Amino acid sequence: MNNLSITNVSKTYSNGVRALKNVSLEISAGMFGLLGPNGAGKSSLMRTIATLQEPDGGSVKLGELDVLTQKQEVRKMLGYLPQEFGVYPKISAEVLLDHLAVLKGLTNAGERREVVKALLHKTNLYEARKKNLGGYSGGMKQRFGIAQALLANPKLIIVDEPTAGLDPAERNRFHNVLCEVGENAIVILSTHIVEDVKELCTQMAIINKGEVLLTGSPQEAIKEVQGKIYRKIIYKSELDAYKKEHEVISERLLQGKPVIHIYSEGDPGQGFEPVEAELSDVYFSRIFGDR
Numbered sequence: 348m349n350n351l352s353i354t355n356v357s358k359t360y361s362n363g364v365r366a367l368k369n370v371s372l373e374i375s376a377g378m379f380g381l382l383g384p385n386g387a388g389k390s391s392l393m394r395t396i397a398t399l400q401e402p403d404g405g406s407v408k409l410g411e412l413d414v415l416t417q418k419q420e421v422r423k424m425l426g427y428l429p430q431e432f433g434v435y436p437k438i439s440a441e442v443l444l445d446h447l448a449v450l451k452g453l454t455n456a457g458e459r460r461e462v463v464k465a466l467l468h469k470t471n472l473y474e475a476r477k478k479n480l481g482g483y484s485g486g487m488k489q490r491f492g493i494a495q496a497l498l499a500n501p502k503l504i505i506v507d508e509p510t511a512g513l514d515p516a517e518r519n520r521f522h523n524v525l526c527e528v529g530e531n532a533i534v535i536l537s538t539h540i541v542e543d544v545k546e547l548c549t550q551m552a553i554i555n556k557g558e559v560l561l562t563g564s565p566q567e568a569i570k571e572v573q574g575k576i577y578r579k580i581i582y583k584s585e586l587d588a589y590k591k592e593h594e595v596i597s598e599r600l601l602q603g604k605p606v607i608h609i610y611s612e613g614d615p616g617q618g619f620e621p622v623e624a625e626l627s628d629v630y631f632s633r634i635f636g637d638r
C-alpha cells in the first residue's frame with residue numbers, strides 16, 4: 348500500500364501563530380500515533396492531510412497523489428473523524444449512516460444496506476442502530492464517528508483526539524474497533540493521551556509547538572531513555588529545589604504523595620531509584636525536558 352509522505356509542511360495563521368514548522372513525516376500502513384500536548388499543531392496537521400486547509404509551504408503525498416492539489420481523488424480514499432464530531436440528535440444511527448453512504452456515492456440500495464449493516468456490526472452499534480443519536484453515550488458517538496469514517500473503504504483514516512472524555516470501558520471498545528481498521532489502511536491517531544499510543548500504535552511521532560521532536564516505534568523511543576529515568580517521593584515544598592538541580596520530567600501523585608521522575612545520564616544519588624522507562628517518560632522528557 349501507498350505511503351503518506353509529509354515534507355516540510357509549514358503553517359502560520361493570520362493571527363501570527365506558527366502552528367506547523369517544517370513538519371516532515373513518512374507514514375506507512377498500520378496505526379500511527381501523533382502525540383502532543385494541546386496546541387502542539389496536531390489538528391492543524393490533520394486538517395491539512397484531510398484536504399481541509401492549505402499549508403503555507405511543503406508537500407503532502409499519498410503514494411502518487413498530491414494531497415494538496417488532487418483533493419477530490421484523495422477525499423475518495425479518506426475517512427476523517429474530526430475532534431468535534433457533531434451528530435444529528437433526532438435521527439437513528441442506521442438512518443444517518445445510510446444517508447451519509449448515499450453522499451459518499453453508494454447509490455445501490457442493496458449494496459448500501461449491506462455496507463451499513465457491516466459497519467454497524469464492526470463498531471458494535473448494531474443493537475443500538477434504531478436509537479436516536481441524541482441518546483448515544485460519548486463512546487457510542489465516537490464509534491458512530493468511526494463507522495461514518497469507514498464508509499467507502501478508505502485507505503487513509505484520520506482520527507483526531509478520539510478518546511478524550513471516554514470512560515475506560517468505552518475507550519477500550521473504541522481501541523478494539525480502531526485496531527481492526529488499522530490492519531489494511533493508514534490510520535493516524537492524533538492524541539495527547541500517551542496510553543492511547545502505547546496500546547495501539549506501531550509507529551509514532553511526538554510533536555510540540557509545531558515541530559516534530561521524535562519519530563519511530565514506541566519501543567525504540569523507550570529504549571533510548573531506558574536506564575536514565577529515576578524517581579523519588581518528595582515533599583511538595585522541595586519541588587523547586589529539585590527542579591533547579593535535576594531535569595525533572597514529570598510530577599505525579601502516588602497515594603497522595605508527590606513523585607518526581609527525572610532524566611539523568613548517570614546515577615543521581617540523593618535517594619533516587621532507577622525505574623523501568625515507559626512511553627510517558629519519553630513523552631515528558633521531550634516535552635518538558637531540555638532534550
Ligand SMILES: Nc1ncnc2c1ncn2[C@@H]1O[C@H](COP(=O)(O)OP(=O)(O)OP(=O)(O)O)[C@@H](O)[C@H]1O
Pocket residue numbers: 360361362364365366383384385386387388389390391392508
Ligand atoms: N484557525 C486558527 N486561527 C488561528 N490560530 C489557530 C487556528 N487554529 C489553530 N490555531 C492555533 O494554532 C496552534 C496549534 O493548534 P492546533 O489546534 O493545531 O493544535 P492541537 O495540537 O490540535 O491542539 P488541541 O489538542 O488543543 O486542538 C494553537 O496555538 C492554536 O491556538
